[in-house]
Amino acid sequence: MSEEPRAYRAWKALLRRATKPAAGGDQHERLCRTDWDLLLVFDACRADALRRATRWPIEVRTSPASATDGWLAAAADSRILEGASVVTSNSRYAQYESALGLRELHGLWDVAWVDRLGNAPPEPVLERVDELVDDGRTRIVGHVGPPHAPYVARIDGEWLPIFPDITAWHWDPDREDFERLSQQAAMAAGIVDLDRARRGYLASVQSVWDVSCEYVAQWARRGLTVVVTADHGEAFGRPRDWWLVEHPSGCHVPALTRVPVAVFDDGERRGATPETPDETLEALGYRE
DSSP states (O other), X not given: OOOOOHHHHHHHHHHHHHOOOOTTHHHHXXXXXXXXXXXXXXXXXXXXXXXXXXXXXXXXXXXXXXSHHHHHHHHHHHTTTTTOEEEESOTTHHHHHHHHTOSEEEEOTTTSOBTTTTBOOSHHHHHHHHHHHHTTOOSEEEEEOTTSSSOEEEETTEEEESOTTOXXXXXXXXXXXXXXXXXXXXXXXXXXXXXXXXXXXHHHHHHHHHHHHHHHHHHHHTTOOEEEEESOOOEESOGGGTTOEEOOTTOOOHHHHEEXXXXXXXXXXXXXXXXXXXXXXXXXXXXX
């Protein structure tokens, strides 16, 4: 199995020693001060990327972590999810369920997973959240997989992988003997083109927003306060990303800790008009 370049591993180790988590971060403080009914978490969503996807005002807040595990550990301390019903395609929640003080956990990582994508589209999570809303529940968390790598985008109603030719990003989590690269290693080793990954990631954020905003508007029209945020950001090897890729844990740099927070409490305002299929295909590299 290929690994990350040695110099990259050394750089991450240095950043882990040099950067400190923001003790809960003002993201958790903001969530504690908001009387939300629904909390929608986009995994690995940068604040600047979500700002490109919608006209809705997006606050920028500091996450306490650069990866999901750290974010959940901080949530256990801040108690922001205490008493909540969580619907998620991210299996990390199973490890923190007790510490988070959840009312219930709806783990969809098995039923929502799509092998050809190497990911779980957001619709199963959004639909289950909607069912809980119909049942009269409040304080619901929906944690969707994309835009987390491997990046996917929705074209003409169908979710497509950004890199259909990269087998390292199509792995079966149930096969212990399956040789694979981690997503971070594939990016750091140059197997994944970082510029195409960045453009595809932006298309993924746009796609996730386009699907989610219809639910958000519907919930807001029902008088519910909906907050959209992320657990952490994403990096693509640029100087502004501190030369990191993906989202290594313990590297508390702005590219990974500056996350969006958007509050929706009425149904009058909407997100931006989605890109056309041709524009999205071009962004993905399917067309020149």
